[in-house]
Amino acid sequence: MIVLNNLSVIYEDETVGLENISLEFTPGEFTVLLGASGAGKSTLLRCINLLTIPTRGQVIVDGLGTLNNPKALRKHRQKTGMIFQQHQLLPRQTALKNVLIGRLAYHSTFRSFFPLPKIDQIIALDCLDRVGLLNKALTPVKQLSGGQQQRVGIARALAQQPRFLLADEPVASLDPGSSHKILANLKKICQEDGIGAVVSLHQIDLALEYGDRIIGLAGGNILFDSHPSEIKSQQLEKIYQTSSLMKTV
Numbered sequence: 001m002i003v004l005n006n007l008s009v010i011y012e013d014e015t016v017g018l019e020n021i022s023l024e025f026t027p028g029e030f031t032v033l034l035g036a037s038g039a040g041k042s043t044l045l046r047c048i049n050l051l052t053i054p055t056r057g058q059v060i061v062d063g064l065g066t067l068n069n070p071k072a073l074r075k076h077r078q079k080t081g082m083i084f085q086q087h088q089l090l091p092r093q094t095a096l097k098n099v100l101i102g103r104l105a106y107h108s109t110f111r112s113f114f115p116l117p118k119i120d121q122i123i124a125l126d127c128l129d130r131v132g133l134l135n136k137a138l139t140p141v142k143q144l145s146g147g148q149q150q151r152v153g154i155a156r157a158l159a160q161q162p163r164f165l166l167a168d169e170p171v172a173s174l175d176p177g178s179s180h181k182i183l184a185n186l187k188k189i190c191q192e193d194g195i196g197a198v199v200s201l202h203q204i205d206l207a208l209e210y211g212d213r214i215i216g217l218a219g220g221n222i223l224f225d226s227h228p229s230e231i232k233s234q235q236l237e238k239i240y241q242t243s244s245l246m247k248t249v
């Protein structure tokens, strides 16, 4: 479990990123963060693995405590995979080499200069298989479609054998068909492996379809935190401060 305890982020220019947020994330739960641009979704995701250091409050992880020593933080990050909107892949490298990057967290910097052991290659190939891309293992990622590249990004995160996955708008640059395929695949894998996912999305329809839990954010505050079936249209309207987006519900 990951516990966020009274977390606030105030950026250097005094912008409020998050305001006194307390949340718990459990393994196996697929949580969607919804909110307009600037609501605090990325800030929240980045706080979970302390890429952004909160101004106040704590991140507490079971078995590791408050992450206030480098060893605990390294262990937490090893078990927390990240998926990005723009994939953050090495375009000229093969899909397999990109996925192997997910294994580096298990090796020393020195060891990572040499080819990784066979077991890491097997884990990476298995992850590519789970996202349906085993046949593209030796293809440079720049030759893959946007959806395929995102699946390589997911495989790389899975290669970490994570307990939690953090995904920042993973389907924002994809067409609706690819978005559904990617989220369905991601959710299935998380269910099978008991991985807790925290995924920020802009599309309400996708949030309602795939989220086990939806957290609505606005101005760095939590407006609601419920099962999708309990969310009322007024609450969704409130987070976007407009009714036009409700057409997609």
Ligand SMILES: Nc1ncnc2c1ncn2[C@@H]1O[C@H](COP(=O)(O)OP(=O)(O)OP(=O)(O)O)[C@@H](O)[C@H]1O
Residues within 6 Å of the ligand: 011, 012, 013, 015, 016, 017, 035, 036, 037, 038, 039, 040, 041, 042, 043, 044
């Ligand atoms: N490094 C930073 N320095 C100053 N302000 C920042 C920084 N990063 C984010 N912010 C501000 O903090 C607030 C929350 O930003 P955040 O990126 O978390 O929102 P978001 O919901 O992820 O938005 P988007 O959907 O556009 O990605 C915004 O007002 C943003 O301008």
